[in-house]
Amino acid sequence: MLIGPALALSAILFSLGVAGVLLRRNAIVLFMCIELMLNAVNLTFVALSQQHGLSGQVIVFFVMTVAAAEAAVGLAIILAIFRHSRSVDLQNINLLKG
């Protein structure tokens, strides 16, 4: 069954994703870390679907769709930001700062 080890692995991967989001300033790397966190949650769904029925796998399907949509829109926003300020460093994106 291996549910416990899979849950522990997804906890580790989620923590690594959080660390990446907090520590890096490159907007694209930050997006990749968000994908890492989504993958960790998907692993939880798949592990528990062994015991709680196939709904978990269907939810993973939806999470993947939303992640693909999010990546497309997010990367388009990064493209627009780069065109505006010639950089994707989040330190330079402080237009709304008072």
Add this chain to the structure above:
Amino acid sequence: MTEVVFYCFAAVAVLSALLCITQRNPVWSAIWLVQTMLALAALYVLLGAQFIGAIQVLVYAGAVMVLFLFVIMLLNLGHATSDLRAWPVWVITLGFIAVLAVELLPLMNYSSERMAYEMTRDPKLSDPAVVFQAAHAAQQAAVAQGAAGSIAGPLFGTYLAPFEITSVLLLAALVGAVVLAKRRV
């Protein structure tokens, strides 16, 4: 045997995730993230979700990561830069990770007997085979209809409305991406 393979792929996933968040060149980050996703696809197959494993390789490791690499190449970001934050953020991050680990790592001790007892609150009724009948039904469906067919049942039955709404979401994302990436915003 399954456990040995599982732990091998788990180690690969954790190591490549670590390399993904520590590489200074975004291209290498993306490559290591692809490695993480492939290892996770193997884990899905080991956990009995063959269809999700295939979709993971096709959609995530294929389409989404190609999109990432495409943007990295388009913006010419493929060179190493130091983009780590200052030390106060490191302290906050370590605290955050510690809290997350304390909260989530006890899930390692998950057992189906304990879960069945928590759901029924009655030692006589808490037989996992009785409580988790959905698992048995899922196994039977997988044998009768195959890995893809057993997911198609709930996807086009119980979850038909979310499935249709997802198509609207994808259309909105498509239009939004085109509008945002156009030359004049």
